[in-house]
Amino acid sequence: MSTLFPDLTRVPAPDRPALRFGDRSLTYAELAAASGAVADRVRDARRVAVWATPALETAVGVVGVLLAGVAAVPLNPKSGDRELGHVLRDSAPEVVLAAPGDELPGALAGIERYDVDVCAHGRIPDVHRGPSAPALVVYTSGTTGPPKGAVIPRRALVATLDGLADAWQWTGDDVLVHGLPLFHVHGLVLGILGPLRRGGAVRHLGRFSTEGVARELNGGATMLFGVPTMYHRIAEALPAEPELVKGLTGARLLVSGSAALPVHDHERIATATGRRVVERYGMTETLMNTSVRADGEARAGTVGVPLPGVELRLVEEDGAPVTSYDGETVGEVQVRGENLFTEYLNRPDATAAAFTADGWFRTGDMAVREGDGYVRIVGRKATDLIKSGGYKIGAGEIENALLEHPGVREAAVTGEADPDLGERIVAWVVPGDAHDPPGLDELAGHVARRLAPHKRPRVLRYLDALPRNDMGKIMKRALGGDVDG
Missing domain, CATH: 3.40.50.12780 (ANL, N-terminal domain)
Structure with missing residues (x-):
């Protein structure tokens, strides 16, 4: 059975x-x-x-x-x-x-x-x-x-x-x-199989809407799972939808995943409802690795601590473990535990390449870790690790800083070759007002004041919208060409 x-x-x-x-x-x-x-x-x-x-x-x-x-x-x-x-x-x-x-x-x-x-x-x-x-x-x-x-x-x-x-x-x-x-x-493992394993219930909206969220949370639902795009729409709708505010305020747990939830959306939801959104971190091959705990601090911009039974470490490019959990030292996330997949079907080569000799799975995600164990994802190794002026910089934290600017609606950060720095930081921005967008000096200063001067963008490019997949993740490989503002 x-x-x-x-x-x-x-x-x-x-x-x-x-x-x-x-x-x-x-x-x-x-x-x-x-x-x-x-x-x-x-x-x-x-x-x-x-x-x-x-x-x-x-x-x-x-x-x-x-x-x-x-x-x-x-x-x-x-x-x-x-x-x-x-x-x-x-x-x-x-x-x-x-x-x-x-x-x-x-x-x-x-x-x-x-x-x-x-x-x-x-x-x-x-x-x-x-x-x-x-x-x-x-x-x-x-x-x-x-x-x-x-x-x-x-x-x-x-x-x-x-x-x-x-x-x-x-x-x-x-x-x-x-x-x-x-x-x-x-959607399937956490959203359907999870409640059924607990003996609880699932109410699937069929198609996401803020009205549907408000209706279900005000009708007895206790938890909401979503991706950042959904929570962004929720944050935008809160001022005009009192029933949505009421539903979120009464929810026991709000969870976001699949990509980083921008800090400004965290804060808008918390200010309006008194509820903090919890983030977790996982991927297809590992299911879930970490989460902010319900009884812990819902710290915006982090994905919490490793789940029970999950081992997590950060490593340097040469495979040496990162020993400094200072919230600044970037390393690749590697995990080990019962939560891992067993193989890529019909791909023994890819399976072997995905694991270290001692059984750690190479996630390809870059992160920093705080002294209390909280993990903060700063991007993907392949697309989000920028090496500029001798520094290793994660694109994710710059994106969050840009999104805190009132003139920025959407933002993505990439690196491109630079003869002096090795790579320079490029900000791709969808402005809130296309007729009066914030300029490079303004945004560079905004980032430098929040993070550090070496993390400021050197190039600014405007877009009407960022390319995204079905889950709302930004497809950075689709960014390119001459679209300077």
């Missing part, structure tokens, strides 16, 4: 709410029956693809696959033909699950389809899988080549979700509201 979702197998309160998507919902007893039917259907498969729309069928399908002890492969419905074809060839699923009526692309035509019936009545099979058995195959974004399938074992789900339960004081009494996509670990 399942050790991932104890309340599905014992169902202590059959009428207890489990899932709600819009006006469609399932109790724990109904979820057990519907997911049991899926489990019985796919139990002989090795891998099962799930057409991961933000719908009740996706949640039931993934839960059913996990109950069968099989690996689920969530598919992004917005994937292009080329990317989707690669994922299907690489993962070779025997079955694809979808909602009745979903129109699937031609790339899935040769795979047996099974429509998830959320009203079905099935029994959860008596299947036992070890902790290292694959639970999910989640594909990375593919920014440096074709997407790689991270094989996430069952133990990683347990380690992350139980670690977060400890950090967030997460219980079966919590009701989570979110509007995240369900093809990645934030």
